[in-house]
Amino acid sequence: MRAFLFKSNIYRRLVLFFMLVGIVPMVLLSIASYRITQTSIHDKAEHYSTQLMLELSDSIKRVFLSLENTAIDISYSEIIQNYLLDYSGMSIAQRRNSRNDIRMSIALKTSLIREITDVYIYLPDGEREVLYGEDGYKFSLKENYEDEFVHSIFDAGGKTVIRSYSGEHQLDNIRRQQDTEKGIENCLLIGRLVRELDSGDILGVIILRINEQILSKRLNNIDLGRDAQIVVTDSSDRIVSSTNLMTFPISNILKKGLTIAQTHSINTEPGLRYQSDEHMVLQNNIDGLGWSVICLIPYSFLDNETYMNFRNMLILLCCICVIMVFGIGVFSRRISKPLTELVDAMNLVKAGDLNAEVKNESRDEIGQVTRNFNGMLAQIRKLVENVKNKEKEKRKAELAALQAQINPHFLSNTLNTVRCLAHNQKAENIENLLISLIELLHVSMDTREDFIPISKEISYVRSYMEIMSYRDYGNFNIICEVQPELEDSLVPKLILQPLVENSLIHGLKDKKIGGQIIIRVTGDKSNIFISVTDNGQGIPPDVLPTIIQSEKMHEEVAYTGIGLSNVDSRIKMLFGSEYGLYVDSVYQMYTTVEVVLPNLKGEMLNDESVNS
Template sequence: MKRLFAWLGSQPFRSFQLRLFIYLFLIGSIPVFGALSLFYVHSSERSDEEWRATVVAKHDQVQRRLDKELRELEYLYRSWMQNEYVAQLIMMNRDGRLLNETAFRSVKESIGSMAMVQMEYRKFVTDICFTIEEAGSFCTNGNPFDYEEQELRKPANRSDFIIRVQGHKGIGWVGPLYDPANLVIVGSIEIVFDMPRLLGEIRSDHALSDLVLWDTAGDSILFESGRRDTATSPGSSLFLAEKEPFLRSESNVFLSQRPVSVPGQTWMTYLESPNTDIRSLKSTLKNTILVFCTILVVVSIVSSFIFSTLFSRPLRKLRQLMKRAESGDLKAYWMSGSIREIDELGNGYNQMLNRLEETIKQAKLEESLKKEAEIEALQYQLNPHFLYNTLNTIKWVAKIHQTPQISDAVSALVRLLQASLGKKGDFLTLKQEVGLIRDYMAIQTFRYGDTVRMFLDIDPIASICLVPKMILQPLVENALIHGLENSAKGGEITIKAWLDRDMLMLEVQDNGKGMAPPEAGEEALPPGKSAKERMSGIGLNNIRDKIKLYYGPDYKMHIFSKPNAGTTVRLSLPIHRSEES
C-alpha cells in the first residue's frame, strides 16, 4: 500500500498530461459502460423471458415427438395383428400345425421379409419379436436371446400393452397376440425401439445440451442423450429427487422436467437448454467493450496531448517570467493573448509584481523615516529628563520655603508626566489609573479648591483589570473644564467601574451643564479635532481610536448628556488581567 501511494505521488503521475488522460478516460468510460450495462440488463431480462418461452415450446415438441413415436408403435402392432402371415401363424397354433417345421419356417420367413421392409422406413424400429406359447420365440432381425430376459407379466387382454427397457438397445413395446376366432391370447408381439437414437435426434433438432428419460418409480435414468455440464447442471441426484414438473434457470441454462404418457410406466423427461442468447450477448458485449476501450484510450491520448499542449505552453512562458522576477526583474510582465483562465492568472501575476514593487518602495521609505525618527528621538531624549529635574528642583524649593501644597502639586505632576511619557508599557491596572486621576485632581485643587469633589465607585475585582494608560484622565479633565467650570452649584465627578459578564464597564459622570445634541451621543463629534471637542491634550476621537486600535470595532465609547443635567461617558472594554493577578 505504501508503494502504491508513493507511486501515486511520484513525478510521472503528477504530470498534467497523464492526469488529463486519466480524467478523460474515466469521464468517457462512465457513460459508455453505464449504457452498455443498461443494455445488457435490459437485453438479458428480455432474453430470459423469451428463452423461457422457447424452452417451454421445445419441451412441448419433445413430448409430442415421443407421443407420436409411441403411437406409431401401437399402429405398427395393430398392422401386424391384421397381417395375413401372422393370421396363418395363429391358425397353425390353433390347429396344432406348428410342429410342422417346414410350414412354420415358411411363415417365419414371410414375416421376416415384411418386417425388414417396414424397418427400412421406420428407422427407430430395430427388431420385431414374436412369442408363441406352444412354439417359443423368434425375431425378424436378431435372436431372442440378444435381449435382456426380464420377469415381466404377460398381456392379460387384448388392450393390455407393456413397455419394457431393453438395456442400452432401447425399449420393447409388447402387445398381446390373440386368436381372432376365440379371442384367446396365444402369445405376444414385441417391437424393439431404439430410444437412445430417438433422444439423440430430438436433442440435435432442438439444440439441447442434455435430454434424459428416467423412471420415477425406480429413481433411475433409463436413457440419456447428451452430456450434463457439471458446472451448471444440478446433478442427477437432484432432478431425480424432484418428481414434480419444473422449469427454472441456473447459470444461463434452463432446466425443464415433465411426465411422459407411457402405458404402464411413470416416466419423466428432463432436458437442459443453454441460453445461447445470453452467451451470445455476453460475447458481443465483451467485444464491444474491447472496441470502445480501444477507441476511448486512443481518443483520450490524443485529446490529452492536444489539451496539455494548449495549456502547458502559456504556463511554461509564465514560469519563465516568474524566474525572471525571482532574479530581480520586476518588469517581467505577462502579456495577455492566451486562454481566459491563464490570462487571469497572468494578470494576477502582474498585480503581484506591482504590489511587490510598491512594497519595496514603501519599505525603503519607512526605513528612511525610521532613521530620521531615531535621530530625532536621540535629539529629544534629554528633554523629559531636564523637565523632571526642573520640577524636582521646584519641589525642594517649595519644601525649603515651607509650602507643602506646591510640593504636593509638583509631585503629582511628576507622576502624571512619568505615566504619560514613561516607557513602562501601554497598559496599567485600573487601580493605578485611578491613582493618576487622584494626582490630577490634587493639581486641580489649586484652581477649583473645594468646589469640585470626586467620588469613586470601583468594584474590587474590576480594580485589578488592565486598561490603556491615561484612558480616564482626559475624560475627567473634560468634565472639569467644560462641564463644571463656571457652574453655579458645587461640582461632582463620579468614576464608576464594574464587570458586566465578559465586559469591563468604565463610567465618568459629572453634574455640570451638559451639552445639547448633536454634541451628545456616540457620533456627536466629527472625525477630526474641532472647537467643540472641548478637550485638553487629546480629544474624544483619540480615545475612540485608542479603543479601536487596542480592542477592535466591537468595543466603543458612548456619551449621554442633557443640558443642565450633566454628562456621562461610558466605555465598554474587554476584561484584561495581568498574569501576576
C-alpha cells in the same frame, strides 16, 4: 506523484494532463459501456431463453400427456380388454391371432407418434407378451430394473408412471446392438395398470417404450445460439435428452446450487464452467412430473459482439494517444520557448541586472506574463530609488525621535524642581498640583506596560481629578467603589481617564455646583464591569443610539486626546466584539458609560487574544 509534477517539464505535464482528462475518462467510459451493454445482453438473453424454456416445458408436458392418453386408450381398448379377459382360455394359435389384431390396432392408434417402438403387457401370472414391436429380437430390461419399474406402477395405483433409461439398464443382446446402431439407446418407458372396465380388477400392466428422439427433436428445433445446450433430466437428476449429444454430468450443475423442485419457475445460476467456458444456466421444472429442463448458454457467445466493439474502441484510443503525443510535442514547444526566454531574463534579474527585459508581442497568457514581468522590473527600479530616498528620511526621523524623547524627561525634571521650590516656600496647593501632574506625565511617558492593575488605574484617575478640581474650584466630587478582589485585576492603561474626562467636559460643563462622578468596579471570575456615572445634563434621546460613533464624541478631549470611540475600538481590538462600551442616559438627569472587560490576572497576559 507531486514531485514528478513539479520537477517534470511542460511536455510531460501536458501528456499526463491529457491522459487524465481525455484518455482515462474514455477508457472508463468504454469499460462502463461494455459492462452496461454486456449486462443488457445477458438480461435480454435470459428473458428470451426463459420464455423459450417455458414454451419447451409446456411442449414436453403435452408430449407426456399425449403418451399417457395413448397408454390409457390402448389399455382400455376393447381388443385389449377381451384379450386379457380370455387369455387363460385361449390356445396358442388364438393368442397369436389376437396379438396380430392388437398390433394392427396399436399401429393405428400410434400412427401419429412414430417414436413408440414397443408395447408390452405383463400378465398377473408374471408372463410378458409383446403387443407391438419386433417379435424376433425382443426388447428386454435387466431383471432388477424391470421388477423395480413394475412395482412402481403397482404402487402408483391407476396413475401413469414415466421413467427414463439408458443402455446400461437393457440386457446385452442382439436387440440392444440394433438399438445402439439405430441411435435409440436412450428411451422413455410409460407404464400403467390395466383394469377391467366393469369391475376395476387388475388385468395386467402395460408398458410403452418410446424413443428419446421424441424429446430431442423438440430440443434441436430451438436455437439459443452457438454452443448453447438444452438438457432434460428426470426426477433422479439423470439426463434424458439433450442437444448436441451432451454428456455433461447433471450433478455438477446441481452442486452450483440449482435444485429440481416441483415448481413451475425459472432458476438462474450464472458462472458455471462447462467445456472451459462460463455458461449462463437456467432451469425450469415441469409441473407434475418432477422433471426439469436445463439450459446452458456460453457467455463467450453472448459477449462476442460486445467484446469486438470494446476491442475496436481500445484500438481507436491507442491511435488517439499516438496523435495526442505528437500534437502535444508541437504545442509544448510553442509554449516552452517564450517561457525559457522569460526564465533566462529572471536569472539575469536574480544576478542583479534590473534592465533584462523580454520582448514578446503575443496576446496569449505568456505574452501577458512577459509584459507584466517587464512592468514589474520598471516598478522594482522605481522602488529601489524610493527605498534609497526613504532611508535618508528615516535617518532624519530617528534623530527627531531621539530629540523628542529627551524633551519629556527634561520637562519632568523641571517640574520636579518647581515642586521642590513650592514645598520649600510652603505652597502646598501648587505642590499637590505638581505631584498629580508629574504622576500623569509618568503614565504617558511609560511605554513598558500596556496593562496595569485596577487600583493603579483608579490612582491615575484620582490624580487627574485632583488637577481638574483646581481648574473648577472643587465644584464636583468623585466616588470610587471597587470590589476588593478585583483591585489586582489588569485593565488596559488609561482606559478610565477618557471616560471621566468626557463626564467633566460634556456632562458637568454647565453644572456649577453639586456635580458628582461615581466609578463602580464589579465583576466575577470571567468579566469586569466598570461604570462611570455623572449627574450632568445627560444625552438627548435622538443622539443616544449613535453616541459612540457620533462626530461629537470623535473630538479629542483635553488631556489624552482619546475619545469614547477610540476607547471602544481599542477594547474590541484587544479582546473581541463581545467587549467594549455601553452608554445609558436619561436626558437632564444622568449618563452612565459601562466598560465590559475580561477579568485578567498577571499570568493571563500571555494569552494570544490579548497579545494580538
